[in-house]
Amino acid sequence: QKEVEQDPGPLSVPEGAIVSLNCTYSNSAFQYFMWYRQYSRKGPELLMYTYSSGNKEDGRFTAQVDKSSKYISLFIRDSQPSDSATYLCAMSAEDSNYQLIWGAGTKLIIKP
Amino acid sequence: NAGVTQTPKFQVLKTGQSMTLQCAQDMNHEYMSWYRQDPGMGLRLIHYSVGAGITDQGEVPNGYNVSRSTTEDFPLRLLSAAPSQTSVYFCASGRRGPQETQYFGPGTRLLVL
Numbered sequence: 001q002k003e004v005e006q007d008p009g010p011l012s013v014p015e016g017a018i019v020s021l022n023c024t025y026s027n028s029a030f031q032y033f034m035w036y037r038q039y040s041r042k043g044p045e046l047l048m049y050t051y052s053s054g055n056k057e058d059g060r061f062t063a064q065v066d067k068s069s070k071y072i073s074l075f076i077r078d079s080q081p082s083d084s085a086t087y088l089c090a091m092s093a094e095d096s097n098y099q100l101i102w103g104a105g106t107k108l109i110i111k112p
Numbered sequence: 113n114a115g116v117t118q119t120p121k122f123q124v125l126k127t128g129q130s131m132t133l134q135c136a137q138d139m140n141h142e143y144m145s146w147y148r149q150d151p152g153m154g155l156r157l158i159h160y161s162v163g164a165g166i167t168d169q170g171e172v173p174n175g176y177n178v179s180r181s182t183t184e185d186f187p188l189r190l191l192s193a194a195p196s197q198t199s200v201y202f203c204a205s206g207r208r209g210p211q212e213t214q215y216f217g218p219g220t221r222l223l224v225l
Contacts (some may be wrong), residue, residue, distance in 0.1 A: 046214065
């Protein structure tokens with residue numbers, strides 16, 4: 001079993017829909033949770049960053065961390081075609097020198 | 113600022129050949145790392161460095177060497193290329209460590225025949 005599980009998709013939704021992307025993990029020591037967005041043939045870029053539990057909102061994006069369920073989510077409101085990309089979750093813990101453990105990524109397609 | 117730059121963008125090698133993938137950053141970041149990205153497997157850490165002269169192994173270090181003689185540069189050397197090393201390679205840098213924002217380069221696509 002992988003430490004971080006993420007459905008690879010693709011997930012295809014119409015423009016304007018609310019998108020929910022998720023990752024589950026097995027290591028209860030994870031404290032730092034990140035979502036990176038990767039456009040085709042580009043490097044990943046940080047989208048959202050959360051320390052420990054709770055919610056964080058930035059414009060149309062909301063990141064949630066539920067440590068009791070070992071589950072993190074990224075919500076995208078009013079999705080746009082420009083949101084079409086692969087979304088990678090990553091997480092780290094102090095006891096492993098904060099090295100990032102990555103999900104496989106979910107490919108998201110927003111249809112105009 | 114150019115950010116993180118990688119060269120070459122694309123390379124074809126024959127089995128047994130060696131090559132160096134170049135990575136440079138102009139943000140004065142202490143932490144630099146190399147990942148490989150394969151379909152369905154996410155990013156896997158090859159080697160990382162927490163400062164000039166300090167490097168360490170990641171999850172998949174076999175077949176790769178690194179050095180960090182300056183803060184700016186972090187080259188990755190493939191010693192004797194194998195088809196299993198066909199992948200997309202990303203270099204990343206962060207101010208102090210991986211728990212902070214990582215800035216990625218555009219990647220190098222490597223094909224080993």
